Amino acid sequence: MSTLQRVWASIRGSGPVTNSSSNDPRKYLRNFLLHFRPAEVPERSIGFALTAYLGVASTVLLVMLILSGLMLKFVYEPSATHAYASIVYIGSEVPFGQLLRNLHRWSGYALLVTAFLHLLRVFYTGAFHGPRQFNWIIGLALMALVLLSNFTGYLLPWDQISYWAVTISTSLLDYVPGIGTPLKELILGGPEPGPATLLNFYALHTAILPLSLVFLVLFHFWRIRMAHGIVVRRAPDERLTSPLPMVRTVPHLVTREAAAALLVVAAMLALSMTLDAPLAEQANPGMSPNPTKAPWFFMGIQEILMHLHPLFAALVIPACLLAFLLCLPYLRHDAPATGVWFGSKRGRRTVLAAAIAGCLLTAGGVLLSEAVLSADTASPPTVLRNGLIPFLAIVAVVAGFYAMIKKALDASKSEAVQALFTFLTSAFLTLTLIGTWFRGAGMQLVWPG
Amino acid sequence: MAMQEKKTSRRTFLNALWVGVGALSLAEIGFLISRFLKPREQRFAENTADAVIAAGSVDAFDPGSVTAFVRGKFYLARLDNGGFLALSRTCTHLGCTVPWVDDEKRFVCPCHASAFSINGEVLAPPAPRALDLFDIRIENGQVLVDTGKRTKRVGFEAAQAVYPGRA
Ligand code: HEM
Numbered sequence: 146m147s148t149l150q151r152v153w154a155s156i157r158g159s160g161p162v163t164n165s166s167s168n169d170p171r172k173y174l175r176n177f178l179l180h181f182r183p184a185e186v187p188e189r190s191i192g193f194a195l196t197a198y199l200g201v202a203s204t205v206l207l208v209m210l211i212l213s214g215l216m217l218k219f220v221y222e223p224s225a226t227h228a229y230a231s232i233v234y235i236g237s238e239v240p241f242g243q244l245l246r247n248l249h250r251w252s253g254y255a256l257l258v259t260a261f262l263h264l265l266r267v268f269y270t271g272a273f274h275g276p277r278q279f280n281w282i283i284g285l286a287l288m289a290l291v292l293l294s295n296f297t298g299y300l301l302p303w304d305q306i307s308y309w310a311v312t313i314s315t316s317l318l319d320y321v322p323g324i325g326t327p328l329k330e331l332i333l334g335g336p337e338p339g340p341a342t343l344l345n346f347y348a349l350h351t352a353i354l355p356l357s358l359v360f361l362v363l364f365h366f367w368r369i370r371m372a373h374g375i376v377v378r379r380a381p382d383e384r385l386t387s388p389l390p391m392v393r394t395v396p397h398l399v400t401r402e403a404a405a406a407l408l409v410v411a412a413m414l415a416l417s418m419t420l421d422a423p424l425a426e427q428a429n430p431g432m433s434p435n436p437t438k439a440p441w442f443f444m445g446i447q448e449i450l451m452h453l454h455p456l457f458a459a460l461v462i463p464a465c466l467l468a469f470l471l472c473l474p475y476l477r478h479d480a481p482a483t484g485v486w487f488g489s490k491r492g493r494r495t496v497l498a499a500a501i502a503g504c505l506l507t508a509g510g511v512l513l514s515e516a517v518l519s520a521d522t523a524s525p526p527t528v529l530r531n532g533l534i535p536f537l538a539i540v541a542v543v544a545g546f547y548a549m550i551k552k553a554l555d556a557s558k559s560e561a562v563q564a565l566f567t568f569l570t571s572a573f574l575t576l577t578l579i580g581t582w583f584r585g586a587g588m589q590l591v592w593p594g
Numbered sequence: 595m596a597m598q599e600k601k602t603s604r605r606t607f608l609n610a611l612w613v614g615v616g617a618l619s620l621a622e623i624g625f626l627i628s629r630f631l632k633p634r635e636q637r638f639a640e641n642t643a644d645a646v647i648a649a650g651s652v653d654a655f656d657p658g659s660v661t662a663f664v665r666g667k668f669y670l671a672r673l674d675n676g677g678f679l680a681l682s683r684t685c686t687h688l689g690c691t692v693p694w695v696d697d698e699k700r701f702v703c704p705c706h707a708s709a710f711s712i713n714g715e716v717l718a719p720p721a722p723r724a725l726d727l728f729d730i731r732i733e734n735g736q737v738l739v740d741t742g743k744r745t746k747r748v749g750f751e752a753a754q755a756v757y758p759g760r761a
């Protein structure tokens with residue numbers, strides 16, 4: 146053996162015993178993959194119709210974000226005086242710099258979207274029931290980390306958009322009684338956004354949050370193994386035959402995943418070549434642009450803020466929604482239908498009805514509140530008139546809706562909870578759309594154009 | 595039997611000890627981190643020696659006028675009756691900077707359309723409180739504004755304005 150061959154042999158190692166004695170180099174890949182994947186998976190778990198490969202897409206986007214972010218770190222300067230200039234420099238002087246920046250920005254937004262759609266798929270296929278309850282909680286933590294990563298990254302260009310978006314988002318904390326203002330000053334490193342804020346956000350965005358994400362994603366995957374894989378898709382009322390028909394992970398699952406991954410990469414590259422990441426003028430604490438908007442992923446909360454007292458918009462409502470999401474897997478479900486899209490045939494109809502109702506009632510509520518607001522502008526909002534009373538009205542509508550689904554449609558508790566979730570999600574998406582496209586100068590309602 | 599009980603209790607005790615020691619070291623690390631982050635506040639804080647700003651002589655401000663001071667981040671408003679108010683330029687809703695719109699004689703926030711009168715009172719929601727005030731002194735016909743002293747308030751009261759003759 147030549148020295149080169151001996152060195153190669155040492156790198157290759159003796160390796161695990163496999164029944165393929167061939168010299169096919171793919172066997173190394175297979176051996177590697179099988180360290181954290183099972184050898185076989187149920188045939189019904191690998192198709193697009195169950196997962197839409199949204200978890201895979203999220204994983205790929207996370208990897209792309211880490212790689213492109215590491216590249217950006219070589220050019221970006223996290224100081225209030227230099228940050229903006231360094232972003233301009235990336236866009237104008239660095240070869241492929243603008244492409245890299247676009248890739249990072251659009252991948253970040255795309256991860257928000259795929260992770261959220263993945264959450265919906267997990268919910269509507271009943272994949273959050275036991276033994277996967279805790280993985281739903283881990284998933285929520287991942288969603289929170291993805292949101293925080295997008296938020297902290299939003300500030301880094303230090304332009305007018307980012308400066309004011311962070312100003313109004315963090316000012317929300319002032320309305321949280323007691324700990325709110327100290328917490329805000331801790332996050333900002335002072336009473337208002339400044340150089341310390343940029344440094345804080347940079348440390349969070351480039352070290353603490355990505356590390357936590359990677360750690361938690363690995364935990365997420367491990368819990369999937371612990372639950373003996375993901376759910377098995379079945380039709381409503383279908384009983385699964387045992388043993389389940391299985392296929393080998395390599396190549397059946399892995400090639401599909403690789404195809405999905407390549408599609409995601411291609412889509413992000415195509416998007417980044419056609420659309421530039423936004424950059425306004427350098428941040429100017431003396432002038433808020435009109436309109437100043439929160440980042441689009443907080444637009445739902447911003448829209449609630451237009452109507453309700455901030456104590457309710459910023460604290461009570463988000464806290465209620467979070468509590469609902471956290472409790473979901475632990476409610477006493479009377480008809481947990483794991484692996485069935487929307488649980489049952491009736492489930493599909495109630496979900497559709499709930500989505501439409503949520504959208505229409507929200508749009509109606511916004512118009513109603515706008516009419517009341519413009520009629521009464523005399524006195525400043527109070528917690529009672531602009532907080533508690535409208536909040537109780539909303540609670541009454543939501544509770545009435547839940548009772549109606551349960552009584553009129555004779556739905557099971559699981560179906561009614563599913564309808565409630567759909568109603569709230571639809572309402573939130575409607576608010577996000579209104580805030581993003583139907584609010585113009587002075588935050589007036591306008592037609593998009 | 596008695597032996598076993600003793601053993602279990604010793605084990606429980608030692609386990610509790612471990613948990614306690616662990617919690618203690620976590621608390622220490624938390625303390626270290628908070629100490630570590632502390633000095634940055636001073637490094638980034640604005641120089642407090644500049645907190646008192648000489649705005650100019652009393653006669654330089656017409657009644658019913660509003661003058662912006664960029665360095666101190668406030669507006670000096672002179673009411674129609676001659677009183678002075680130093681208003682924070684930060685909207686009490688969510689912290690945007692409110693410009694004075696001279697045509698309409700009111701402050702209008704570009705962010706969520708709150709409006710404030712010349713004395714800082716809310717004319718249009720969603721802002722819940724009047725604009726914050728800074729302390730004003732009038733010495734030798736000069737208006738001095740102390741931007742280190744900020745007062746939060748709900749609405750306007752006559753006593754908040756400072757008058758040249760009476761100070
Ligand atoms: C960074 C974000 C996330 C990544 C990278 C990720 C990744 C994955 C992957 C690769 C799978 C395998 C199945 C599939 O591809 O659909 C999976 C399953 C799962 N995920 Fe996520 N996920 C993320 C966020 C979330 C969120 C926000 C939730 C819900 C709150 C969630 C809950 C679950 C659950 C319960 C499963 C098991 C599903 C089943 O058994 O069918 N994950 N995740």
Ligand code: FES
Pocket residue numbers: 313685686687688689690703704705706707708720721
């Ligand atoms: S920040 Fe001024 S109205 Fe919202």
